[in-house]
Amino acid sequence: MYHVILDGSGSMTGPGRKSLQLNLARFIRQAMSAQSIKFWHWQSQVTEISPQSLSNDIIEYKNQYQSEAQVLADFTSKQSYEDVFFILSDGFSLEKKCFNSNHRYYWIMVGSEANPNLSITKKSNITSVHPEVLSPLIDEILNVPKSFEKPLVIDSSWLMSGTSKDEW
Amino acid sequence: MTSNFNIPNNLLDEHFQKHILDCELSRGGQGVVFKTKDPHLLIKLCLGEGSDQKLVTDSTQTSTLLDKFMRIGFLPMPSNLPIAMPVANLRDKAGYVMRFITDMEEFTDQFIQGRKAQKDIIKESDKAIPDWLRPFFEDEHQIKKGTGFYHSLEYIHLANSGGTRRRLLALSQCASILSRLHATGLVYVDLSPGNVFISQSHEFEHVWLIDADNMRLDGMKGDNYYTPEYGAPEVVKGQSASSQLSDCHAFSVMCFKLLTNTLPYNGIAIVEDVNDDWANDDSVSQESDKLTLDQKKERGELAYVDDPKDESNRSNSGMPRELVFTPELKKLLLKTLGEGKLAPFKRPSIYHFPKVLAQSADKQVACSNCQMTFFVEKGKCPYCDIKVPLSIKLTSFYGTDISKPFWEFNHELVNSKSCKVPNRLIDAFSYSHNNDEALLVSKETDGITLKFSNDNLSVYSAVVGVEQGGFIRLHGSLHLSHKMLQKGTFLFVENEHKSKLIRIEILGEIM
Numbered sequence: 157m158y159h160v161i162l163d164g165s166g167s168m169t170g171p172g173r174k175s176l177q178l179n180l181a182r183f184i185r186q187a188m189s190a191q192s193i194k195f196w197h198w199q200s201q202v203t204e205i206s207p208q209s210l211s212n213d214i215i216e217y218k219n220q221y222q223s224e225a226q227v228l229a230d231f232t233s234k235q236s237y238e239d240v241f242f243i244l245s246d247g248f249s250l251e252k253k254c255f256n257s258n259h260r261y262y263w264i265m266v267g268s269e270a271n272p273n274l275s276i277t278k279k280s281n282i283t284s285v286h287p288e289v290l291s292p293l294i295d296e297i298l299n300v301p302k303s304f305e306k307p308l309v310i311d312s313s314w315l316m317s318g319t320s321k322d323e324w
Numbered sequence: 325m326t327s328n329f330n331i332p333n334n335l336l337d338e339h340f341q342k343h344i345l346d347c348e349l350s351r352g353g354q355g356v357v358f359k360t361k362d363p364h365l366l367i368k369l370c371l372g373e374g375s376d377q378k379l380v381t382d383s384t385q386t387s388t389l390l391d392k393f394m395r396i397g398f399l400p401m402p403s404n405l406p407i408a409m410p411v412a413n414l415r416d417k418a419g420y421v422m423r424f425i426t427d428m429e430e431f432t433d434q435f436i437q438g439r440k441a442q443k444d445i446i447k448e449s450d451k452a453i454p455d456w457l458r459p460f461f462e463d464e465h466q467i468k469k470g471t472g473f474y475h476s477l478e479y480i481h482l483a484n485s486g487g488t489r490r491r492l493l494a495l496s497q498c499a500s501i502l503s504r505l506h507a508t509g510l511v512y513v514d515l516s517p518g519n520v521f522i523s524q525s526h527e528f529e530h531v532w533l534i535d536a537d538n539m540r541l542d543g544m545k546g547d548n549y550y551t552p553e554y555g556a557p558e559v560v561k562g563q564s565a566s567s568q569l570s571d572c573h574a575f576s577v578m579c580f581k582l583l584t585n586t587l588p589y590n591g592i593a594i595v596e597d598v599n600d601d602w603a604n605d606d607s608v609s610q611e612s613d614k615l616t617l618d619q620k621k622e623r624g625e626l627a628y629v630d631d632p633k634d635e636s637n638r639s640n641s642g643m644p645r646e647l648v649f650t651p652e653l654k655k656l657l658l659k660t661l662g663e664g665k666l667a668p669f670k671r672p673s674i675y676h677f678p679k680v681l682a683q684s685a686d687k688q689v690a691c692s693n694c695q696m697t698f699f700v701e702k703g704k705c706p707y708c709d710i711k712v713p714l715s716i717k718l719t720s721f722y723g724t725d726i727s728k729p730f731w732e733f734n735h736e737l738v739n740s741k742s743c744k745v746p747n748r749l750i751d752a753f754s755y756s757h758n759n760d761e762a763l764l765v766s767k768e769t770d771g772i773t774l775k776f777s778n779d780n781l782s783v784y785s786a787v788v789g790v791e792q793g794g795f796i797r798l799h800g801s802l803h804l805s806h807k808m809l810q811k812g813t814f815l816f817v818e819n820e821h822k823s824k825l826i827r828i829e830i831l832g833e834i835m
Contacts, residue, residue: 288504303723
């Protein structure tokens, strides 16, 4: 299961951030349409949002709310250890305690000046990426081969029938 | 030198630098772009809103525009993005100086054939029409007799301007620029073939965007300009501001236009309306009807010509789709121009386009006879029926998992020139570097030679029957004889978590 978490803290009302966050969430939905994926809105609590609401621009950001780090930590800790999280955030509300060591996190850094909390990504299970590399990142996540190690010899299963031409 | 505008040849910018205007480079609804005597600098001068195409002279309007250009400099632009940004405002004139690279021309000039070019070919038709196109041309000439637009002649322009492959690559580069822009939350606003430039020389496919002065953060207020035929319906109707979604619409229209030579909503509804006009002498009322239909088109009320669920506006004109679209590209365009026409949120993000367009380009080879490019899986040139030319096919895989290809690259091999294999074959698809050179392949009399461009890459090669098929570290270039290629040849590019196995195949016959 993949979880896409939209940071709903006040700082996300900064110019262009909400649009970028929604556009990225829609892209993840399009690029991973064959996967089990849920969307969540993280403010003072984490609430599920329907994929359709990404299309209707109904997600609200309220300046008086601060997204709470512990709330996110509690939420992720209840999910299966195999689950993967995409967090679309400018990082102002992210803290070390948001992340637990059992899950894989991808923090998609929304907003040009992201981010004041880069140090939190030093954990091995957190990858922070600029939205520009989200597409190849998803490609890599969905296509993990059994081995990247150099083979010793050619495997006969790699040969194509009809590779060679009569003329050669 | 400065067209029909009453302006001095010398203009001062805000830093008191003097710029000497040269010829006009391009013109749109909002302004005119001039070359200057400095080949790396262009100047844009703004036009007023009326139809008389006069430069802005009103001081209040000039001041407002100069403020707007200044603010563009504060946008969070990605570094090294090939967009000609304002670098200095002009003094006392509504316009700005922008940096550019030389020897570029508009997509319109390179990819869209003008009437004059068609007339020139018709005048020289004995020599200018190749044999494979002659029957098609003569059938059309019998009917049109030198008047109207000849679809057959578009094929000559297509062949002379790099074929479908060059268009696919150019569009992929343009989509990559837009993807980088969108990834920082920006919206371009007024995309059209007149605002996108490509290298004049077919040796290169550098792409640049100009007219950055409407760019802004998505969701912010601003001018909602669009070029007729390219505006998203929600923007045309004034329901929404320009957005990344409207950029995607404009890009898809441009994609459809450049690849098929027709527009995505110019189907039988439009053609029948024009025929009705000719059949009826009541020109005033018919003109009014036509305007209504054009407005309907702009407002998204006509069906997408390739919509399989709605045939009310189908079209038989333009390039046969199976020659220019892969199934993946066809699907993206249908989702944008069909399903997403009136439902912006259903449109695919721009991030999907660069890869799909590059994948399509890399499936094409150029015919040795007619120079048209075609999908190699067709088995022979669909334009002149000649067999697939001698070509290389490189298929890369994730690690050593050959169940799903990572990338497939095809290219014809010719004696005089090396074939550049792009970085996207061996590395994750990057919007900035996917088209960089990864290796060169040269045709030799007894085989091929491969040379990797990055000496720091750890590359291994293996040939069936040589050293028991073992992988050997590659140093310098690799020569593969015909026999080796026939037996089966592989490369392994080592890269911690991104290693790729590459299968090398040869298609076609030795010339």
